[in-house]
Amino acid sequence: KAGVTQTPRYLIKTRGQQVTLSCSPISGHRSVSWYQQTPGQGLQFLFEYFSETQRNKGNFPGRFSGRQFSNSRSEMNVSTLELGDSALYLCASSSGDEQFFGPGTRLTVL
Amino acid sequence: GIQVEQSPPDLILQEGANSTLRCNFSDSVNNLQWFHQNPWGQLINLFYIPSGTKQNGRLSATTVATERYSLLYISSSQTTDSGVYFCAVERAGKSTFGDGTTLTVKP
Secondary structure (H helix, E strand, O other): OOOOOEEEEEHHHHHHHOOOEEEEEEOOOOOEEEEEEOOOOEEEEEEEEEOEEEEEEOOOOOOOEEEEEOOEEEEEOOOOOOOHOEEEEEEEOOOOOOEEEEOEOOOOOO | OEEEEEEOOOEEEEEOEEEEEEEEEEEOEEEEEEEEOOOOOEEEEEEEEEEEEEEEOOOEEEEEHHEEEEEEEEEEOOOOOOEEEEEEEEEEEEEEEOOEEEEEEEE
């Protein structure tokens, strides 16, 4: 069974731009969660989608948004990028309680 | 929100040594997982262990939910065990990670 895939793997943007990251979960998994990892803040929960609905949300500003499609694939969008948004963005899929992570997208904001 | 503390923050071992990593959490949780993050950032599942004891080769884990802690044991460590080990707990639909333990195994 294929694992969680994320695209792109690396991305460079400039301040003020917006970015969209994509995550394809493990086949059959309906829950997708997103996390941000930075050296200063560690791994922080962004949001979780289940059956195309946002089920849980972390403490991030409204510039961070997401959606999930009927095939369970998910995208997250960050608008008006700031330097502090530079991070590794990780996606996890779950069919129950155990989460499985993708390789991440490393975003650099210049 | 729930607090997750991992100790020690850093650990340096000689190859072949054993180690114990600890994860304390401040409230009851539904789930607990241990991960190993490789140098490329990938989080590798080690254990899904909300309670009880599990073993997988040289690694084992124990969670005592009533006392709000979990332990990860690594025996006969190898250089490939180096990396950051994270504990993550889930409560009310939100996952919280500890700050991790950075393990360095020297040959």
